[in-house]
Amino acid sequence: MNIINPATEEIIKTVQEDSLAILQEKYDLLHLAQKKWAKKSLGERLSVVQRFYDLLDLEMEALAGVLTAEVGKPIQQSRNEIKGARTRVLWMITHAERYLSEEWITDTPELQEKISYEPLGVICNISAWNYPYLVGVNVFVPALIAGNAVLYKPSEYATLTGFEIERLWTKAGLPDGIFKLAIGAKETGEALLNLDFDGYFFTGSYRTGKYIYEKVAAKMVPCQLELGGKDPLYVANDVPDVAAVAIGTADGAFYNNGQSCCAVERIYVHEDVYEDYEAAFLKEVASWKIGAPTEEVVYIAALTRKEQLKVLEDQVADALSKGAILLCGGKRRPGKGHYFEPTVLTNVTNEMKVMREESFGPIIGIMKVKDDEEAIALMKDTEYGLTAAVYSADGDRAQRILASIDSGSGYWNCCDRVSAGLPWSGRKHSGFGATLSHQGLRAFTKPKAWHLRK
Numbered sequence: 169m170n171i172i173n174p175a176t177e178e179i180i181k182t183v184q185e186d187s188l189a190i191l192q193e194k195y196d197l198l199h200l201a202q203k204k205w206a207k208k209s210l211g212e213r214l215s216v217v218q219r220f221y222d223l224l225d226l227e228m229e230a231l232a233g234v235l236t237a238e239v240g241k242p243i244q245q246s247r248n249e250i251k252g253a254r255t256r257v258l259w260m261i262t263h264a265e266r267y268l269s270e271e272w273i274t275d276t277p278e279l280q281e282k283i284s285y286e287p288l289g290v291i292c293n294i295s296a297w298n299y300p301y302l303v304g305v306n307v308f309v310p311a312l313i314a315g316n317a318v319l320y321k322p323s324e325y326a327t328l329t330g331f332e333i334e335r336l337w338t339k340a341g342l343p344d345g346i347f348k349l350a351i352g353a354k355e356t357g358e359a360l361l362n363l364d365f366d367g368y369f370f371t372g373s374y375r376t377g378k379y380i381y382e383k384v385a386a387k388m389v390p391c392q393l394e395l396g397g398k399d400p401l402y403v404a405n406d407v408p409d410v411a412a413v414a415i416g417t418a419d420g421a422f423y424n425n426g427q428s429c430c431a432v433e434r435i436y437v438h439e440d441v442y443e444d445y446e447a448a449f450l451k452e453v454a455s456w457k458i459g460a461p462t463e464e465v466v467y468i469a470a471l472t473r474k475e476q477l478k479v480l481e482d483q484v485a486d487a488l489s490k491g492a493i494l495l496c497g498g499k500r501r502p503g504k505g506h507y508f509e510p511t512v513l514t515n516v517t518n519e520m521k522v523m524r525e526e527s528f529g530p531i532i533g534i535m536k537v538k539d540d541e542e543a544i545a546l547m548k549d550t551e552y553g554l555t556a557a558v559y560s561a562d563g564d565r566a567q568r569i570l571a572s573i574d575s576g577s578g579y580w581n582c583c584d585r586v587s588a589g590l591p592w593s594g595r596k597h598s599g600f601g602a603t604l605s606h607q608g609l610r611a612f613t614k615p616k617a618w619h620l621r622k
Contacts, residue, residue: 169353171327174240174470174506175461183327185352188359194348195363198290198317201345206287206315210268213313214261219340220309221257224250224301231301231332238328239297240470240506242461245424253301257309259588260609264313267606268613280620285613287315288390289366294357294380295330296371297323297472298427298528303371303394304333306592306603311369312346314612319365321350321357323372325472365389367612371429372396373526374552374597392601392611394429395594396526397554400547401432401583402569404540404560405440413559414448420557420583422453422510425471426530429598430555432583434523435534436543442536446514449534450495453510458501468530471506480508480529483522487533492516497531518549526552540565544572553595557583 171180186194205213224231232246241249267285274281293307300322308318322330330349337347350356361368361383367390370380377393384391401420407413421432437445461469471477477500484498497511508529516523516533523533537543547556547569557579558566570578576593579585586592591602602608 169324169327169351171238173237174472174474175504177504177506180237181328183351186350186356191350191356191359191363194319194350195290195365197345198319198348201343202287202290202315202317205312205317205343205346208315210265210313213315214264216337216341217257217261217309217313220336220342221254221261223336223340224254224257227336231329234328234332235300235326236461239300239326239472240461241424241472242463242466242469244464249299249301253305256302256305256588256604260305260309260313263589263606264310264609267609268314278622280618280622282618282620284616284618285314285610286616287311288612288614289316291316291318291612292321292360292363292365292368293318294321294360294368294370294372295323295326297325298424298429300326300329300333302586306394306608307369307371308333308347310603310609311612312342314609316366316612317346319348319350319360321352321360324353327351367391369601369603369611370394374599377599390601390611392603393594393599394592394601394603395554395597395599396528396552397429397431397594397598398433398524398526398550398552399430399555399557399575399583400434400436400550400573401557402537402540402543402547402559403435403437403441403445404543404558404562404565405438406561406565407441407559408561410441410444411448414445415452417557417559417583418449418452421532422456422468422530423584425468425508426532427472427528428584430577430584430586431528432532432557433527434547435532436537436546437534438543439536439538446495446534450512453496453512456510458507458509468510469507471508471529474506476529477506477508480511480527480531483520483525483527483531484511484513486521487513487516490517490520492520492522492533518546524550540569544569547573551597554598555579555583 235246456467497509501507511531555577556573566580593602
């Protein structure tokens with residue numbers, strides 16, 4: 169399997185995909201080692217995670233370089249991702265004892281009742297390429313803290329980062345046979361579905377997530393899916409600084425080249441502030457430097473997957489054929505690399521692909537609306553339910569709108585953000601289950617009820 173640099177289209181490295189026999193061998197090693205790991209105290213497990221956390225900082229520059237080389241992420245954004253991952257890991261380390269220790273529910277002379285949290289066993293983590301550290305630590309860190317063993321399949325587009333993560337765990341002192349990589353593409357993922365894991369945790373597209381869920385349903389084990397989104401954002405007519413809102417929401421739409429499941433993908437703007445917002449938005453987009461992701465000042469770099477260029481071209485063509493107006497971008501950049509110009513479309517409708525189908529690239533549609541009710545109707549018009557955002561000076565107004573949207577996260581005067589202390593979850597085609605927060609720690613356990621009568 170060739171690892172391609174998306175900015176240059178050159179082969180970085182060629183790696184050997186795992187055969188079925190090797191995958192079975194790795195699973196067997198995990199299965200044998202997991203019970204010993206689970207018997208270690210929570211403190212012992214946390215000390216290993218603490219060392220992993222420290223190593224992410226000590227080796228950040230080298231890790232960011234590998235990440236940028238294989239996914240095309242601007243180098244500063246690669247550093248930001250690793251820093252963000254450390255923030256999440258620290259939250260888990262700090263709160264694990266509180267949420268994974270036994271809970272006493274009843275304690276009387278006659279009866280004691282408690283809940284204990286036991287590890288699921290051996291976890292299959294099929295992960296994503298757009299934020300391999302962030303979405304990775306959401307799963308494998310709490311899984312390991314809770315006493316599970318993990319077979320981690322990085323995306324084929326983030327394989328080298330997967331090797332780095334495995335190396336860090338070994339360096340941190342994680343016992344052999346507790347964390348293994350599954351190397352390969354679609355065929356490797358398919359093979360994992362046939363092994364006897366005690367839980368499946370997938371991050372990726374709705375189509376693939378639906379397939380995994382259907383395939384493993386008969387196993388009767390936990391299966392969590394963190395899928396895509398078509399995340400709407402509404403700018404109300406009472407925002408005090410339209411230009412500042414435009415700058416912040418442009419970043420929410422285009423950060424990481426728009427390759428984020430929680431990136432802003434649809435923007436609705438009240439007609440009273442629409443013209444000012446559009447002008448400020450375009451000015452901000454025009455200020456960004458496009459180029460090699462290794463350059464410090466670059467904001468827009470190469471898309472990770474070459475195939476996504478065609479998706480974006482198709483969305484632009486569909487929008488223009490239905491009356492949209494192209495304000496900037498709309499095409500690939502000439503030369504080597506998977507580059508697509510930052511693209512802004514107006515005069516859009518919810519019948520266009522750019523407003524209905526996940527884009528996962530540097531493209532956005534902006535639509536004028538007459539009032540809150542029209543904005544709500546348009547925001548709700550989707551099969552996805554990951555995030556929704558409202559910018560307004562009135563908190564009650566914003567929360568009333570957000571309460572009517574069926575999404576896992578609601579943002580007031582912010583967007584495209586994740587907090588370690590809050591559950592990260594989706595609705596409808598955006599998946600189900602939760603990572604992060606105390607729910608994300610307990611997602612990798614099975615509760616046992618204890619009834620102790622004296």
